Amino acid sequence: MKNKYYLLICLLLSSILGGCDARWDQVLRVKKVQPIEKIDLQGIGAEQMLPVQFPGKSALLIASKNKGVLLLDSNGDHLVSAPGRVETLAIQSLSQGSLLVAAYDELSAEVKLYKLKGGIDRKPVLQYLGGRDEISPQSALCFYQNNDRTHLFTIGDDGLGHEYLVSPGPSTWELVEIRPLYFGEQVNACAVAPFNEKLLFSQPPIGIISMNADAEKDEERKLLMQADQLGEDFGGLWIDHSGNYLWLTADARLQGYELKNLQEGSDQTIYIDSNYYPASVGVIGKNIVVLDEEVDSLLYFEYEPLNPPEHPDLQLVDEFIPRIPASAQTQPVSSAGDAADDPAIWVNRLHPEQSLILGTDKKYGLNIYGLSGQLVQQFAVGRVNNVDISEIQHPTYSAIAAASNRSTPGIDLFAIEKSGKVEYLGLQKLNMKDPYGLCLYYMDSRLSVWVSDKEGELHQLDIHLGQDARNWQLKHVSRLPVEGQVEGCVVDAQNGQLFYGEEDRGIWKLDLHRYSAGMGKPKLVAEVNTKSLVADVEGLALYLHEDSGYLVASSQGNNSYALFSRSGTEFIGNFRVDMNRELGIDASSETDGLAVTGANLGTEFPMGLLVVQDGRNRMPSGRQNFKLVSWQKIENILNLSSATAN
Known part of the structure; x- marks a missing residue:
C-alpha cells in the first residue's frame, strides 16, 4: 500500500515538475x-x-x-x-x-x-x-x-x-x-x-x-x-x-x-x-x-497549478447583515469576566435627556448610568441577573424597577423618583432555586412580574407596594411550565401579551387574558433557525411608538439582533451593532439582555434608544459594558417606514 501511495505522489509531481527520479531513497522516493x-x-x-x-x-x-x-x-x-x-x-x-x-x-x-x-x-x-x-x-x-x-x-x-x-x-x-x-x-x-x-x-x-x-x-x-x-x-x-x-x-x-x-x-x-x-x-x-x-x-x-479552482470561493462565513455603529457606551461594570447582563431604560418625562439606564452586574449588584454612559449610582445588593422597569402613579416615585437576585433567591425592588434618584426598597425571598429572567409590567391596575427559574418554570407574581413602598409584598399568582431555559421576556401590557424566549427553541407568545381565564396556552411564534434567529435567544424588548411597535430579540448565536412585528409573527430584519471608529467604541457581541424605548430622549436619540449588553468589550479589551444605539439609525438602515409594525 505504501509503494502505491508513493507512486501516486510521484505521478502527481510528474504533472507539475516533469517526472520522478528513477533512484528511490529511503523515505519518500521523489525527485x-x-x-x-x-x-x-x-x-x-x-x-x-x-x-x-x-x-x-x-x-x-x-x-x-x-x-x-x-x-x-x-x-x-x-x-x-x-x-x-x-x-x-x-x-x-x-x-x-x-x-x-x-x-x-x-x-x-x-x-x-x-x-x-x-x-x-x-x-x-x-x-x-x-x-x-x-x-x-x-x-x-x-x-x-x-x-x-x-x-x-x-x-x-x-x-x-x-x-x-x-x-x-x-x-x-x-x-x-x-x-x-x-x-x-x-x-x-x-x-x-x-x-x-x-x-x-x-x-x-x-x-x-x-x-x-x-x-x-x-x-x-x-x-x-x-x-x-x-x-x-x-x-x-x-x-x-x-x-x-x-x-x-x-x-x-x-x-x-x-x-x-x-x-x-x-x-x-x-x-x-x-x-x-x-x-x-x-x-x-x-x-x-x-x-x-x-x-x-x-x-x-x-509551476503549473494542479486542478486550479475555476471559481475561487471568496464568500465570507456570514451572509450580509446591516451594521449600525453604537452612539455611546457605558462605563464597564466593576466585576471581571461574564458580569454585565441585562439593562432597562427609565424615561425622564420632564427632562428626557436626563433619562437613565439601569444595568445589572450579576456578580455585584445594580448600576445606574446616564445617557452618556457615566455611572451615577451603584447598589451592591448581590448577584442580580435581570432587571425591568414599569411606570407607576405615585406622589413621589415615577417608576418601579425589579431585579432577580440569585445570591438570596428573590426579587429586589427599586423606586425611581421624578428627579431621577434611585432608592432601594429591599428584597423579598422567593420559593425558587435560581431566579433568572424577569419582566415587570402594569396591567389591569396590577403591578406584576414574571420570573423564570433557571431549572425551567415561569412564575407570575403580583407586587403590592402599600402606603410605605418599603413594606412591599409579593403574592404568587401562577406557574407556567416550560421545556427549556428561559431568560428573556417582555409583556405588551396594552395588548395583554407575554413574550418569552426559550433559548434554543425560539420566541413564545401567551395571551394573558385567556391564560388568567384558564384557557390560554403559549404559542411558538418565531422559531430558532440558522439565519434570522440563531440560538441562544436571550434578551427581548418591545419598541413602542404611538400605536405601532416592534419586538426586538438578541440573536446571540450570530451576534445580531432580530426585529419582528409587534405581534411577533412577522420577521422584519436583523442588524448588528458595529464599531464606532470616531468615538472609539467597539462592536457588540454575544449579547445577553437588551432594552428599548420609543420615547424622544433628546437630540442624540430623537426616535428612541436601544441598549444592549456587550459580551466582549474591546478597543481596548476590558470588563463588560452596555452599548447605546440610536433607534433612528435602525429605522433608516432597515427602512422601517415601509415595514409592518403591528
Whole structure:
C-alpha cells in the first residue's frame, strides 16, 4: 500500500515538475527539484519575501536586516526602499492599486506603516504613514480586512500579540488596540484566510493553528496540522491573491493547500534540493518564487497549478447583515469576566435627556448610568441577573424597577423618583432555586412580574407596594411550565401579551387574558433557525411608538439582533451593532439582555434608544459594558417606514 501511495505522489509531481527520479531513497522516493533561476540578493540579509501585484507589474517586497523594506523587480533589481532593520512585514491592498505595508523595524522598535504605490508606467513610491512602538521584537505580522476596516495582527517573540485597527489619523496613520492576544513563543508566520476569516499561524514545534480573526467571536483555536506532519522547520505562510490557496515552507518542501480543505492535507507538494533553505514562498504567474535566507537568494521554479479552482470561493462565513455603529457606551461594570447582563431604560418625562439606564452586574449588584454612559449610582445588593422597569402613579416615585437576585433567591425592588434618584426598597425571598429572567409590567391596575427559574418554570407574581413602598409584598399568582431555559421576556401590557424566549427553541407568545381565564396556552411564534434567529435567544424588548411597535430579540448565536412585528409573527430584519471608529467604541457581541424605548430622549436619540449588553468589550479589551444605539439609525438602515409594525 505504501509503494502505491508513493507512486501516486510521484505521478502527481510528474504533472507539475516533469517526472520522478528513477533512484528511490529511503523515505519518500521523489525527485529533488532544481530552480530554473537563482538571483543573488548581494548581502541584503533578506528575512521574508512577499509577492506584490501592481497594475501591469509584478514585484517582490523584501524584509531586509540591512536595507529595511525593499521592493525588487523580478530580476532582483532595486526599485525603492525604506531604511531600517526589518525581519517581518505584511501587505494589504488599498484603493487605486496601492498597497498598505506594515513592517517591524528592530532599530526603532516600532511597527511602521507605509503606502506603496506603483504601476507599469510609474516608478514605485514607498511613503511612510506612521507607526507604533512595540516593547518586544515582533516575529509575525498579518493584515485582516473586516468589512471596510483594516486590522493588523502583531505577534512578538515573547508570545504576546495584539490586534490593531489601522486607519488614517489627523496627521499620521494610527494603530488603535482592539485586544491583546497570547500565542506562546516561536510563532514565525501568520496569515488571514478571507473566505472564512480565520487567522492562521505557524508555531514550531506545535504546528499550524487557526483561530477566528473577528474579535467579536470566540477564538475557537484549532490545531490544523501537527508539527510531525511538517518537519522541524516550517512557516512562511502565504495566501494567494484569490484568497483561496495557502502555501507554506516545510524543511526542503513547498506545500500547497486549498483553504477549504486544510485539514485533509496538502494537494501539492514540491520537494526541492536539500541544499536550499526556503523561508518564504509565493506564486507569480507560472513561477513559484522562494526566498532562501541562508544564502540570501531568490529561487524560481517552474509551476503549473494542479486542478486550479475555476471559481475561487471568496464568500465570507456570514451572509450580509446591516451594521449600525453604537452612539455611546457605558462605563464597564466593576466585576471581571461574564458580569454585565441585562439593562432597562427609565424615561425622564420632564427632562428626557436626563433619562437613565439601569444595568445589572450579576456578580455585584445594580448600576445606574446616564445617557452618556457615566455611572451615577451603584447598589451592591448581590448577584442580580435581570432587571425591568414599569411606570407607576405615585406622589413621589415615577417608576418601579425589579431585579432577580440569585445570591438570596428573590426579587429586589427599586423606586425611581421624578428627579431621577434611585432608592432601594429591599428584597423579598422567593420559593425558587435560581431566579433568572424577569419582566415587570402594569396591567389591569396590577403591578406584576414574571420570573423564570433557571431549572425551567415561569412564575407570575403580583407586587403590592402599600402606603410605605418599603413594606412591599409579593403574592404568587401562577406557574407556567416550560421545556427549556428561559431568560428573556417582555409583556405588551396594552395588548395583554407575554413574550418569552426559550433559548434554543425560539420566541413564545401567551395571551394573558385567556391564560388568567384558564384557557390560554403559549404559542411558538418565531422559531430558532440558522439565519434570522440563531440560538441562544436571550434578551427581548418591545419598541413602542404611538400605536405601532416592534419586538426586538438578541440573536446571540450570530451576534445580531432580530426585529419582528409587534405581534411577533412577522420577521422584519436583523442588524448588528458595529464599531464606532470616531468615538472609539467597539462592536457588540454575544449579547445577553437588551432594552428599548420609543420615547424622544433628546437630540442624540430623537426616535428612541436601544441598549444592549456587550459580551466582549474591546478597543481596548476590558470588563463588560452596555452599548447605546440610536433607534433612528435602525429605522433608516432597515427602512422601517415601509415595514409592518403591528
